[in-house]
Amino acid sequence: MPISTMHPTIAEIRGNLDALRDWRRDLHAHPEIGFAETRTAQLVADRLQAAGIEVHRGVGRTGVVGVLRNGTSTRTIGLRADMDALPMQEENDFAHRSRHGGRMHACGHDGHTAMLLGAAVHLARTRRFDGTVHFFFQPAEEGLGGAQAMIDDGLFERFPCDSIFGMHNRPGLPVGHFAVRAGPMMAAGAFFDIEIDGVGTHAARPDTGVDPVLVAAHITVAAQAIVARSVMPVDTAVLSITRIHAGEAYNVIPARAHLAGTARAFSKQTMQQIGERLREVVAGVAQAMGARATLDFRVPFAPTINDADEAAFAASVCAELVGAERVERDPPLIMASEDFSAMLERVPGCYLNIGNGDVEGSCEVHNPRYDFNDEALPYGAAFFVRAVERKLDAHGAGAA
Numbered sequence: 001m002p003i004s005t006m007h008p009t010i011a012e013i014r015g016n017l018d019a020l021r022d023w024r025r026d027l028h029a030h031p032e033i034g035f036a037e038t039r040t041a042q043l044v045a046d047r048l049q050a051a052g053i054e055v056h057r058g059v060g061r062t063g064v065v066g067v068l069r070n071g072t073s074t075r076t077i078g079l080r081a082d083m084d085a086l087p088m089q090e091e092n093d094f095a096h097r098s099r100h101g102g103r104m105h106a107c108g109h110d111g112h113t114a115m116l117l118g119a120a121v122h123l124a125r126t127r128r129f130d131g132t133v134h135f136f137f138q139p140a141e142e143g144l145g146g147a148q149a150m151i152d153d154g155l156f157e158r159f160p161c162d163s164i165f166g167m168h169n170r171p172g173l174p175v176g177h178f179a180v181r182a183g184p185m186m187a188a189g190a191f192f193d194i195e196i197d198g199v200g201t202h203a204a205r206p207d208t209g210v211d212p213v214l215v216a217a218h219i220t221v222a223a224q225a226i227v228a229r230s231v232m233p234v235d236t237a238v239l240s241i242t243r244i245h246a247g248e249a250y251n252v253i254p255a256r257a258h259l260a261g262t263a264r265a266f267s268k269q270t271m272q273q274i275g276e277r278l279r280e281v282v283a284g285v286a287q288a289m290g291a292r293a294t295l296d297f298r299v300p301f302a303p304t305i306n307d308a309d310e311a312a313f314a315a316s317v318c319a320e321l322v323g324a325e326r327v328e329r330d331p332p333l334i335m336a337s338e339d340f341s342a343m344l345e346r347v348p349g350c351y352l353n354i355g356n357g358d359v360e361g362s363c364e365v366h367n368p369r370y371d372f373n374d375e376a377l378p379y380g381a382a383f384f385v386r387a388v389e390r391k392l393d394a395h396g397a398g399a400a
């Protein structure tokens with residue numbers, strides 16, 4: 001987009017792009033795994049404090065909350081970014097690559113943190129709103145329950161929100177584009193373990209034991225019937241067994257086998273149904289083959305459900321910034337999960353996607369060559385700024 005036709009908020013934030021890029025690359029070079037984001041939290045707290053924003057540390061262990069009040073209105077809005085990196089080896093060789101072996105910002109949470117910091121600093125300076133903004137810098141999004149940890153720490157009692165917004169970068173969507181939908185956006189996620197107890201014996205005399213490897217194989221196949229035969233065909237779900245561990249030798253039937261995997265669905269009911277059916281399949285198949293098996297089925301991620309009104313609001317903020325033609329209103333459902341869902345279960349809000357670029361060679365999140373696209377920083381920061389200025393508009397009406 002040429003500068004002349006750029007939305008003034010994006011243009012203003014772009015004026016500070018060097019600083020935003022520096023923060024983002026500094027975070028990228030120093031990735032920290034969930035609940036170990038001490039340096040990241042320190043950097044966030046320092047930047048917020050320098051902007052004159054009230055800071056609360058240690059919310060949900062390594063989480064940070066910034067509070068910015070202006071005017072007299074009691075209206076509130078929550079904005080959330082995740083801060084954690086992944087336990088994987090980066091394969092990029094640019095200057096801001098990870099300084100730590102086995103740790104990498106491969107999901108762009110460095111960019112999310114920088115965008116929310118950019119918005120916070122901008123709002124603290126311009127103060128074109130009437131009410132209270134809560135900036136939630138969340139730890140441990142990648143499967144460790146950081147959102148829940150903040151909630152368990154009294155997040156919404158201490159920092160109440162009328163509505164809440166978060167965003168994730170999306171590779172494949174051009175920079176300066178957004179995608180948002182009402183209702184389900186991302187799937188609920190379950191992880192499960194299956195322990196199978198057989199009777200170990202000589203591999204040449206299977207009749208003298210109970211082979212847990214064969215039981216594991218039958219359970220693996222039978223489990224695929226759950227989505228195919230039990231879940232309603234118009235519903236969307238998937239079950240994957242991703243781990244089969246048993247045995248050490250060519251000629252020994254082991255005593256135990258272990259299966260593990262994940263299930264995804266877009267409603268709590270469907271996820272519950274999958275869990276119940278899997279329990280029956282596991283116990284039934286094992287019993288039929290003379291073994292015993294137990295299932296541990298955990299659902300750490302609720303489905304990410306956007307409130308219809310807040311999704312419409314978010315889409316209208318995006319359209320104001322980049323034009324309606326750059327806002328995808330009905331993107332496909334995403335089978336991955338997101339723990340912002342825990343916050344959306346308590347407060348109406350919206351989770352949206354921001355384009356990370358669609359140039360050749362730009363790769364998916366969780367890829368060892370992934371990098372957040374710094375060109376997206378002003379768009380994401382501007383979204384948060386305009387969401388605040390319109391929700392907490394200075395006339396007190398609260399634009400919808």
Ligand SMILES: [Zn+2]
Nearest residue numbers: 107142365366
């Ligand atoms: Zn991720």
Ligand SMILES: [Zn+2]
Nearest residue numbers: 107108109168
């Ligand atoms: Zn992520």
